[in-house]
Amino acid sequence: MQMKTNAGSLADALGIVGGLVQRRGNIPILGAVKLENGTLSVLGGVGMRADIALPTVGKTRGAAAIDCHSLAGLARHIPRDEVVEITDDSSLAVIKFNGSEYQLPSYAASDFPSDMEKVEGDRSAMDNAGFAAALKRVMFAASTEEMRYYLNGVATINLDGEPLVVATDGHRLAYLSIPFMPNGAEGAILPYEAVAFLAKRKHEPKASVYSPDERRARFEYDGLVFTTHCIKGTYPDVARVIPKLPVPYARLGRLDAIAALRRLSSLDQFGGNPVVLSGSDDRLTMVRGVGDSCGREAIPCVTPQLGNFRVGFNGRYLIEVLSALRGDAVTFAASPDDGGIGSSPSVITADDDPLRIVLMPMRI
Amino acid sequence: MQMKTNAGSLADALGIVGGLVQRRGNIPILGAVKLENGTLSVLGGVGMRADIALPTVGKTRGAAAIDCHSLAGLARHIPRDEVVEITDDSSLAVIKFNGSEYQLPSYAASDFPSDMEKVEGDRSAMDNAGFAAALKRVMFAASTEEMRYYLNGVATINLDGEPLVVATDGHRLAYLSIPFMPNGAEGAILPYEAVAFLAKRKHEPKASVYSPDERRARFEYDGLVFTTHCIKGTYPDVARVIPKLPVPYARLGRLDAIAALRRLSSLDQFGGNPVVLSGSDDRLTMVRGVGDSCGREAIPCVTPQLGNFRVGFNGRYLIEVLSALRGDAVTFAASPDDGGIGSSPSVITADDDPLRIVLMPMRI
Structure with a gap:
């Protein structure tokens, strides 16, 4: 495997995804970042995946999986305009920049799970409609208690024909209208960690794909695709509470x-x-x-x-x-x-x- | 007891001393702030004391001792320009401002220990000589290990006739010249917590009083007197290490x-x-x-x-x-x-x- 990218983009990408990736899990590949064809991919600990496009310099070939937090810790301290070259022989990755050289353990990229790569469903253009901004405003009311796991996120529901995002922990409930219901989103419950990821982005997603059958949602940004499972459960009947x-x-x-x-x-x-x-x-x-x-x-x-x-x-x-x-x-x-x-x-x-x-x- | 002061001054004073005072100790009076004659006094957990002058409004009489962290938590959220009235009948303090009223437990002010009130020794004018600034620069090298407790601070020593502040943990040692040795300071070891307090102040102390016999030091600022014990122990012979x-x-x-x-x-x-x-x-x-x-x-x-x-x-x-x-x-x-x-x-x-x-x- 061989690729060259610039240090700033690598550090930014790892900064975006770093919070998703488990530290010190039992399965090293789940804590790894996969680099392939100029795309950086990670799996989040609770059924999430992020893929980010990196600018590459020259020819890129092969794939590698490197421990995410080690690489992020290193990339954070490389001057942003340096070109970083990453090579890999499937058990050792070598990272070179401006005369410095690091060796980090790497894993077989073919072991990196592919099951969150696609979501089968209808795409909705999000038209900058403030969907992520709405999630951000109601998420404070979500429960963090594991007993009522179906409250550990934000739901998209129709209330008397009005599309809403809603969160509650049983003591308080917050809801906010959204301009339209994304295709397949009705009744979906996005997990808190996924909502937090979407809320942290500077921009709204360009498009979404919800798959009610797979209980998955995919959010597409320029250069970033974020995929998450949805919570398996039925949201309480909000109309009875309001x-x-x-x-x-x-x-x-x-x-x-x-x-x-x-x-x-x-x-x-x-x-x-x-x-x-x-x-x-x-x-x-x-x-x-x-x-x-x-x-x-x-x-x-x-x-x-x-x-x-x-x-x-x-x-x-x-x-x-x-x-x-x-x-x-x-x-x-x-x-x-x-x-x-x-x-x-x-x-x-x-x-x-x-x-x-x-x-x-x-x-x- | 009765006094009136302004909320901003009270909050600032409690903010300055709050870090010194033990939380949830076994002896309530040691976690209290004493208010008497317009002076706010606290005892620090490890042999320190601070006295701060408060501006008062109208007549002040009597003394009260109120839980420091409760009062600080309250004062922090009162608009700064409100006048705060504190009255006390020796088991309950009443704090009033702008129509709000709080009752907090209080203790007998006469139980507040007086033994750190004075330090017997020669006063040195500090002449803005950068003493606290010098402490601040070397304190990083002090040990935090309790085994070698005499390294848990910054010492003032003479090295070949040159007055210095010095800190070490046995692995690294930092020292810096000071323009003169304050009276009685030679060989004194200021505990780390006291150094941190002095380092945090915006200004240099105006004067110091060291008492080698009592192993105490007192630092006088405008409106603030800070007193600390010095560590009982002999500092290592720095000349042998350098x-x-x-x-x-x-x-x-x-x-x-x-x-x-x-x-x-x-x-x-x-x-x-x-x-x-x-x-x-x-x-x-x-x-x-x-x-x-x-x-x-x-x-x-x-x-x-x-x-x-x-x-x-x-x-x-x-x-x-x-x-x-x-x-x-x-x-x-x-x-x-x-x-x-x-x-x-x-x-x-x-x-x-x-x-x-x-x-x-x-x-x-």
Whole structure:
């Protein structure tokens, strides 16, 4: 095997894929990067694959598989404009640049699994429609708990005919409209790691291919193809969780509320005790007690339609929800028929922000 | 107890001292901040004390001791220009600002230990002489190993009549001249944590008071007094370690060498295997092998007086040493009579930088 590329492109490509690749796994080839025909390929630990086109210099022939993290550690420190020559005789790769020479263990490139190379399905042009940006905004609400593995990602669903991306951990739920449902994407659940990879890219993917049968999705960028399995499972029926015709019960300043919640969090980093919100007389009082300590905050608040109220939330969730929204004024709303504000889910939104968040109250 | 101060000053003061104070110790008062007569005082976990003057508003009376980390967590999130009122009835402190109210546990201020309040000794005006800056430059070489506790800091010594600050861990030694020896400082060893505190300040101390009998040192800044114990122990005889009349054997580019060493470090983060430096024909070759991997780097190098050489160093130390120096050209020197370059300590210096570093070779 022989190829030449420039150090900057190699380091960038390895930087993009490095987070996907397992460290110190039991099967060395799964921790390797395959170089073949100017394409750099890696497998992600949890059913992902990335292929990146590298610029090559001169003739390229053969294939090699080299430990990804070793090569990335080296490439990161080579001056970006150096030409790097990689040769390989199937058990030892030699990397040369500007008088320096490194030998790294290599593996047979033919052992590199090929099963994620293709995805059979209809291609959708993504038209810069903000799909990855939408994933990025809702992903904070996904669960990380392995018991409910089908919540460990972001789903694409139709809600009353409206295509959405949605994430929830059972306590809070975030959803956002997308302009259209990519072919084959309805009901698909992208794993959190894949969402994180897509969210980190500077650009939107140019196209997607979802295969409902294979439970796979492929996202194509200029010079990068990212393939991931989708979570095998059925997403909960979101329509049952979202309150019908919620009525606004509080309207307040988002940044004021975040600052007050941060102060309340200093009592113990929100180890379980709820923040109790009470609204009356155009003021919102937030109270929290932890052991011998307690704090009381008051901020201006309009109580539009339902009058005085009292509701408890997990303070950490509340900070995350308010931080996920944009703009200053946020509105809390609930369905008054669901048993009172204190025991029914609240819908939290910000003016001019399409993101919708549903937050379950805590018992107080 | 009652005092009013402004939130920004309180947060800044707690930010300065927060790193010193133990978290979750067994004795609550040692984790407390004492507020008395506009002075905020804390005790550091390993024999340190800091006293900071706070601006007060209106009348101040009494004293209180409040958990430092709780108060710091709260103060950090209060808008800086708010006035904060603290009152205390000896078991509960109440903190009020702009309509918010917090209750935090408090302790009897009379239990706050007073034994580090004073240091008996001669005061030295520090005249902005760069004492703290000198500590900061040599501290990287101090040991963190508890077995040789007397190396866990920076010593002030006289070497052939020249006042120095010096740190070593037995493998490398860094020293730097200071314009004068503060009164009582000769032979004193400042603990690493105290050095780190002094190094972090933006300004030099205005004055110092060393007490050789009490083994204590006090550093006075505008509005801040920092007191520390000195390590009880005898510093090694540095004069025996520093090579006499070392002869330059290699002269090379500092940044070139750091870049090459970083690439060699990618093989395994320098887990023990030495970097072998060979100089000949105006080139320095650096070779390192780790398991099946190996790397070879070559950079330009002048071999001034002793001709070809071969010496092994710990690569991580070598990166740290070269990073601690300034400027581009560095010179390696050794005493040729000490058994050859490969088995005697090297003195590493940079042009126009007064910092001197001695590095022990590794067996190769």
